[in-house]
Amino acid sequence: MNKKDFPIFDNHPDLIYLDSAATSQRPKQVIKSLTDFYEKENANIHRGVYTLSEQATENYKKAREKIAQFLNANSNEIIFTRNTTESLNLLTNTIKPLLGEGRDEILLTEMEHHSNLIPWQQFAKTNNMKLKFIPITENYELDYEKARELINEKTALVSLTHMSNVFGTINDIKQILDLAKTNNALTIIDAAQSISHMKIDVKQLDCDFLAFSSHKMLGPTGIGILYGKEKHLEKIQPFLFGGGMINTVSYEDATWADLPEKFEAGTQNIAESLALGTAIDYLEEIGFNKIQEYEKEITQYTLEQLSKLENIEIYNPGIEKSSAIISFNLKDIHSHDVATILNENNIAIRAGHHCCMPLMKKLNVPGTCRVSLSIFNTKEDIDKLIEALKKCQEIFR
């Protein structure tokens, strides 16, 4: 679907790109948005009183409004960051005043990416809190029974991924959010993987915070989003200090700008923010119903074809509970060797620990091969993948 929109394939006609979970390819509309800004609209935002700057400021504001609308949030609740990792670090650096008195447990899951693990490890150490983890079942899903026990009056916050970057599992976050809210714990969603595959409505979810990156949803690198409920963002301190985030400044002190500028110190990634807006337009024009339907079909096909191979272990909860990401290992062949041989066949996959080292240890493997799909992938891509995997097995026989 829409492969012709992605210029990378004009330059690499034989490329089979199966690594969209690491970073998307970009459609020409998004790339054009970047060059259009630099060629036709370039000026700094906020303080200029000349036409170009005013126009850039207006477009930046409109991009924020578009993202707010996309998530069903208010504009003031959308903070531009560099990526999901920075969004989560913003939180671990500022969230302390929001945590309930006497609550000393932070609840994560065993399937978190390092970006939603390490910041909380550091936060827990600094604040003398305990980390707890919702375990995964043998079917690569969260253990919701255990979650019920783990979320209690000691839980200060629950931070979890919407979609596993290793298994493709789509977590029933509504269930976890309900448990957390019943227990008055704060809720944070890492939507880095889910954002390009499904419609997310923060009002409906009623999460406190949600983070994602532009570069995994067909947008440019260098731009990420932190959504936060306005009442929370009002209460916490800025994360970065400097130009653009102030109201008044003396030599001794300063006061902060209103939301959202309070959290956006320094010159922002203006072109990238606008191009993220274009990526959202692009996704919405196709429509998430159509995207989901297409990706489901191709994911199912991939699962079926992989399952037909001998000596393969697939780490996936099944098509009903996942999408677009499949991890596997070929018996007695290291994932990096598989990826190298696939590369010789113009097929790009991810191999290794996928920024989930503790999870790999739990699976008792040094790493996995990971195939991740996007709207431009076809069944022919998968047929070529299977052919190349058979070649791997032939070489290592």
Next chain:
Amino acid sequence: MDMYTENILDLYKNPRNKGILENPTHENSRNNPLCGDEITIQLIICNNDIKEVKFSGQGCAISQASSSMLTDKIKNMNVEDIKNLNKEDILELLHIPISPGRLKCALLCLDTLKGALENARN
């Protein structure tokens, strides 16, 4: 030229000097954070010469083959000569084209070995 030559694949399936030494004088473990591979090298050094060497741990074909080749090479070698071994020596041993993304796999054993020389037991 092919990365997965018969020789590399043979060493992957039948590694040389793989195992555990009972009484090593020197020992070191190192992992490659890119792929999660871990290698342990144990040595018995006597009069500044390598008398015995074993490696253990799991890894890809490239890291396993280079570990086999390097441990073969250093038997009876002088510690000072080992300190002078470098990337080019390993690539020469492997004699295959290594892509930049796989260089760490190839060099993990050399890093681990050099660490072991500095890490005497007791």
